[in-house]
Amino acid sequence: MEIVEKIKAYKSIDNQSEIQKICLDKLQLSPLPNPKSEQWRLSNKSKFSNFLDYSVNEKDLNFDAPFPNTSQSIIRLVIGDNFPINLIEENYSITQLSEDKLVKYIKGQISCFDHNENWSDLLNLSLNCSKNTLGLKISGSKIPPIEIFSNASSNSLNAKTLIIFLEKNCEIDLLQVNLGKDNSSLSQSTFLCLEENSSLNHGVVSYGENKSNLLNSLNVIQQKNSEYNLGSLHFKFNYARFEIRIKQSEGNAKTNIKGMQITKKDEQISTYTKIDFDGPNGFLDQINKSLADDKSHAIFEGSIIVPKIAQKTDASQLSRNLLLSNFAQIDTKPQLEIIADDVKCKHGATISQLNEEELFYMRTRGITLTEASKLQLSSYFQEIISFIPVSKDRWDLLDKLLNEN
Amino acid sequence: MVNENLVKDVVKEPYKYGFVTDIETEKIAKGLNENIIRLISQKKEEPKYLLDFRLKAFKKWQKMKEPDWAGLGYEQIDYQDIIYYSAPKQKEKISSLDEVDPKLLETFDKLGIPLTEQKKLTNVAVDAVFDSVSIATTFREELAEHGVIFCSISEAVKNHSDLIEKYLGTVVPASDNYFAALNSAVFSDGSFVYIPKGVACPMDLSSYFRINSGDSGQFERTLIIAEESSSVSYLEGCTAPMFDTNTLHAAVVELIALDDASIKYSTVQNWYAGDEEGIGGIFNFVTKRGKCLGKRSKISWSQVETGSAITWKYPSCLLLGEESVGEFYSVALTNNLQQADTGTKMIHIGPKTKSTIVSKGISAGNSINSYRGLVKMGTKAKGSRNYSQCDSMLIGDQASANTFPYINSQQPNSEIEHEASTCRISEDQLFYLQSRGIEFEEAVSMMVSGFCRDVFNQLPMEFAAEADKLLALKLEGSVG
Numbered sequence: 001m002e003i004v005e006k007i008k009a010y011k012s013i014d015n016q017s018e019i020q021k022i023c024l025d026k027l028q029l030s031p032l033p034n035p036k037s038e039q040w041r042l043s044n045k046s047k048f049s050n051f052l053d054y055s056v057n058e059k060d061l062n063f064d065a066p067f068p069n070t071s072q073s074i075i076r077l078v079i080g081d082n083f084p085i086n087l088i089e090e091n092y093s094i095t096q097l098s099e100d101k102l103v104k105y106i107k108g109q110i111s112c113f114d115h116n117e118n119w120s121d122l123l124n125l126s127l128n129c130s131k132n133t134l135g136l137k138i139s140g141s142k143i144p145p146i147e148i149f150s151n152a153s154s155n156s157l158n159a160k161t162l163i164i165f166l167e168k169n170c171e172i173d174l175l176q177v178n179l180g181k182d183n184s185s186l187s188q189s190t191f192l193c194l195e196e197n198s199s200l201n202h203g204v205v206s207y208g209e210n211k212s213n214l215l216n217s218l219n220v221i222q223q224k225n226s227e228y229n230l231g232s233l234h235f236k237f238n239y240a241r242f243e244i245r246i247k248q249s250e251g252n253a254k255t256n257i258k259g260m261q262i263t264k265k266d267e268q269i270s271t272y273t274k275i276d277f278d279g280p281n282g283f284l285d286q287i288n289k290s291l292a293d294d295k296s297h298a299i300f301e302g303s304i305i306v307p308k309i310a311q312k313t314d315a316s317q318l319s320r321n322l323l324l325s326n327f328a329q330i331d332t333k334p335q336l337e338i339i340a341d342d343v344k345c346k347h348g349a350t351i352s353q354l355n356e357e358e359l360f361y362m363r364t365r366g367i368t369l370t371e372a373s374k375l376q377l378s379s380y381f382q383e384i385i386s387f388i389p390v391s392k393d394r395w396d397l398l399d400k401l402l403n404e405n
Numbered sequence: 406m407v408n409e410n411l412v413k414d415v416v417k418e419p420y421k422y423g424f425v426t427d428i429e430t431e432k433i434a435k436g437l438n439e440n441i442i443r444l445i446s447q448k449k450e451e452p453k454y455l456l457d458f459r460l461k462a463f464k465k466w467q468k469m470k471e472p473d474w475a476g477l478g479y480e481q482i483d484y485q486d487i488i489y490y491s492a493p494k495q496k497e498k499i500s501s502l503d504e505v506d507p508k509l510l511e512t513f514d515k516l517g518i519p520l521t522e523q524k525k526l527t528n529v530a531v532d533a534v535f536d537s538v539s540i541a542t543t544f545r546e547e548l549a550e551h552g553v554i555f556c557s558i559s560e561a562v563k564n565h566s567d568l569i570e571k572y573l574g575t576v577v578p579a580s581d582n583y584f585a586a587l588n589s590a591v592f593s594d595g596s597f598v599y600i601p602k603g604v605a606c607p608m609d610l611s612s613y614f615r616i617n618s619g620d621s622g623q624f625e626r627t628l629i630i631a632e633e634s635s636s637v638s639y640l641e642g643c644t645a646p647m648f649d650t651n652t653l654h655a656a657v658v659e660l661i662a663l664d665d666a667s668i669k670y671s672t673v674q675n676w677y678a679g680d681e682e683g684i685g686g687i688f689n690f691v692t693k694r695g696k697c698l699g700k701r702s703k704i705s706w707s708q709v710e711t712g713s714a715i716t717w718k719y720p721s722c723l724l725l726g727e728e729s730v731g732e733f734y735s736v737a738l739t740n741n742l743q744q745a746d747t748g749t750k751m752i753h754i755g756p757k758t759k760s761t762i763v764s765k766g767i768s769a770g771n772s773i774n775s776y777r778g779l780v781k782m783g784t785k786a787k788g789s790r791n792y793s794q795c796d797s798m799l800i801g802d803q804a805s806a807n808t809f810p811y812i813n814s815q816q817p818n819s820e821i822e823h824e825a826s827t828c829r830i831s832e833d834q835l836f837y838l839q840s841r842g843i844e845f846e847e848a849v850s851m852m853v854s855g856f857c858r859d860v861f862n863q864l865p866m867e868f869a870a871e872a873d874k875l876l877a878l879k880l881e882g883s884v885g
Contacts, residue, residue: 308802323817326784334823336808341799341829349823351782351814 023126047239057156092140124189127159139167152186175390180212194226203388231387251279263296270299277310292328422644462579462589488621554599561597576659595625600635616645622653631666664699676712683742686714693720697729705732721750724758739772748778753786762793768804775807
């Protein structure tokens with residue numbers, strides 16, 4: 001109940017938006033997710049309660065950009081920066097969604113929420129104000145890449161919401177960057193709707209500082225013939241959860257996911273994915289990598305759901321994990337739930353350490369152990385990083401990761 | 406498309422073990438309370454420690470909740486509406502098979518279980534359990550020559566009390582789970598095997614469980630102890646008559662392997678599965694676990710699960726001894742409205758331990774077939790390895806196949822590999838076989854058999870042939 005009280009204390013009923021009221025009512029019934037539910041049972045309880053410890057904050061203070069300067073060919077947006085967006089060019093248009101459409105869409109989403117599964121979204125929407133919600137409608141082609149930032153301020157709990165409608169035949173590269181500050185909690189919920197024939201290359205890069213926490217939820221609806229490519233990277237969070245829910249609402253869509261999480265010290269980072277195929281001829285290729293060092297804990301749970309209607313689905317899911325320390329821990333659970341009979345579904349999982357034979361080979365060629373390990377790690381990271389759009393030329397993520405490891 | 410109607414015309418093979426033996430039985434009143442447990446213990450003339458074990462388990466059970474995480478849909482079981490002890494009436498003590506009620510011998514004869522002398526040639530020693538009691542155990546003298554003890558657990562309580570006291574409940578503690586606690590409180594009979602040091606058991610041992618009574622549950626308990634450098638292959642089979650009501654079967658199997666010992670435990674489970682509408686059938690909630698206590702010990706589970714309305718079963722290995730090995734080979738077939746949630750747990754505790762999991766699930770009709778497994782590498786399991794493979798085959802678009810592998814590793818110097826796939830009977834292959842003059846049913850049966858080959862290869866000879874036949878029969882009429 002504490003969290004509900006906290007939100008109410010911060011925002012009186014009169015100031016609450018319609019969405020906030022609906023979500024608060026839902027939260028009031030059972031304020032926290034069930035710790036025994038499949039989605040939350042591995043979540044570290046003290047870290048999770050630490051997430052909720054901070055006071056709610058709607059304003060961002062001193063947001064300096066710790067990231068490369070923008071170039072003219074890139075559109076940069078910061079959630080919370082209150083300026084109207086209205087870019088109408090010859091080939092494309094990026095406009096802000098009207099309040100009505102936003103509310104209608106979110107209400108539709110909330111109506112199918114499951115308390116445990118969508119708890120992060122419920123929290124986000126009950127915390128959030130319209131100032132920290134960015135709703136965009138994008139159409140056209142040859143659109144310059146977009147970078148969207150969400151950040152938390154120190155010693156506070158911030159909530160940011162992003163909603164994007166990609167209209168028919170639209171193609172775009174989008175990089176979403178979530179930044180955590182010292183002792184902060186960020187709740188980021190993203191809702192994407194890909195209309196027919198649209199294509200989105202989506203990158204999600206989240207990194208924090210000392211004791212940052214993150215609840216990052218991503219909800220994607222894909223209409224037919226759409227293509228959704230997601231490259232994600234999460235690291236340096238005391239506690240982070242990345243929840244991905246993708247629905248191919250009519251099937252006949254393509255989804256590629258390449259995600260990675262890196263944990264060190266006593267961090268806990270988890271990725272939960274749920275892919276629903278609600279129509280035939282769906283395609284999914286997913287790989288999730290985890291690297292756990294020191295006393296950290298990395299978790300991956302992925303489910304693929306193929307109902308009777310989803311004949312000819314082709315789905316594969318791979319969980320590859322590196323465990324580098326005697327005190328670290330990795331949990332992985334790739335799962336398949338299939339009813340349609342004419343499908344190709346497979347999953348795989350491996351947990352191991354760096355390949356000793358490869359290390360030995362490199363050392364016989366005069367490469368030091370440290371260098372050899374770095375080489376191995378870089379190839380391990382590269383597969384994911386190269387899949388993250390926009391960042392490639394300007395963000396040297398590989399370098400950043402290697403220096404930190 | 407494969408012709409849906411082609412096989413619907415094929416006459417279905419009825420469950421051929423569904424008959425009831427008309428025999429006078431001794432039953433106690435329905436219900437479960439302390440007095441019932443005392444009564445069971447008294448009937449079996451048990452020592453005090455065992456009664457205490459039962460009562461303690463009962464107290465724990467009362468505080469426990471029936472697990473619902475497997476998501477199996479079945480009607481609430483009324484535990485007070487079950488008879489917890491039912492035994493065919495017979496003379497007090499039986500000194501030879503000749504004194505066993507001929508009706509019982511006839512029953513097992515009908516089931517193809519070699520109890521009578523002329524059938525003993527098969528060289529498999531059998532312990533036959535009918536409802537709550539063990540009827541007969543064959544080849545006992547021959548086994549005794551090698552020091553092997555093979556008898557019912559009730560007898561073992563009387564004659565080898567020290568071993569029972571030492572090992573009972575050490576692998577599956579009474580508080581392990583809801584059904585294990587229930588079993589610990591009310592277990593009636595089961596088999597006991599003790600293989601002394603350095604002995605390779607000269608023949609396969611086998612238990613045959615038969616539920617005859619419709620209103621009594623079966624709660625058998627099996628305990629197998631393999632001393633240093635010994636080995637044994639154990640086979641288990643089960644059938645039950647067709648009733649409209651559901652019968653509860655909650656068994657516990659405990660295996661203990663010491664240094665260099667090896668135990669191979671094979672099951673062909675063919676309890677009555679209920680009819681096409683899902684009426685009747687056995688609720689099979691079983692806890693099977695082996696403890697590789699000794700260095701280089703090995704426990705291998707192989708199972709063919711074709712029966713039961715509900716199957717909830719996870720034969721597991723606790724790999725404690727250095728370089729110990731755990732194996733799990735399983736074929737689970739569900740048809741009509743059957744539900745199976747089965748898999749294994751491989752808990753690697755000792756260093757250099759190895760485990761292999763091969764699971765094949767076939768779901769047909771409106772059934773649900775789930776693989777649920779856990780592979781855990783503990784902090785001391787340095788140099789350990791696991792390989793898991795879970796394949797599912799779907800027949801028809803109403804059946805469901807799920808895979809839930811839980812993997813947890815706390816040891817960097819260990820390797821875990823898991824792979825799973827889902828397929829259907831390939832039309833190309835069917836067409837090829839049919840074009841070569843092989844009948845449709847036979848072609849399907851061949852392909853199913855090929856799909857399960859990795860597991861069948863692990864079964865003892867007697868079982869492999871039976872399993873193949875069983876699958877073909879079970880699938881008859883379901884392939885479309």
